[in-house]
Amino acid sequence: MPVVIRSRVRAPIALYDAVHAEVLRRSSGTVEGLVAHIGVPTEEGFEVIEVWESAKAFEYYTETLIGPVVATLSAGHTGPPPETTTEQEQVRGLLIPGASIVI
Structure with missing residues (x-):
C-alpha cells in the first residue's frame, strides 16, 4: 500500500542540501x-x-x-542534533502525468 511520509526537520537547510x-x-x-520526493525550506x-510504494520500502x-x-555528515558537528518529526499516512490518490504515475 503506498504511503506518504512527511518529515519536518529542525536543522539548517544546508543539512538538507548536503x-x-x-x-x-x-x-x-x-x-x-x-x-516522489519533495524537499522544501521552512522557518x-x-x-x-515523499511517496513510497510501501512503508517497508521507506524503512529499508x-x-x-x-x-x-x-x-x-554529522560526524564532528558540535551543535544540537537535528530534531525530526515524521508522520506517515496512506496515499488516497496521486497523479504525476509526466511520469505516467497514477495511484
Whole structure:
C-alpha cells in the first residue's frame, strides 16, 4: 500500500542540501520504492514529503541509505542534533502525468 511520509526537520537547510547531494551521489538518483520526493525550506529548517510504494520500502531506505549519510555528515558537528518529526499516512490518490504515475 503506498504511503506518504512527511518529515519536518529542525536543522539548517544546508543539512538538507548536503544529505540530498550525497544521497543522489550514492544512489545515482534511483531509489527502489520511491515514487516522489519533495524537499522544501521552512522557518525552522526543512520539510521532506515523499511517496513510497510501501512503508517497508521507506524503512529499508532510511536504515541503509539516509541513516548512514546523516551519520557521516554529522560526524564532528558540535551543535544540537537535528530534531525530526515524521508522520506517515496512506496515499488516497496521486497523479504525476509526466511520469505516467497514477495511484
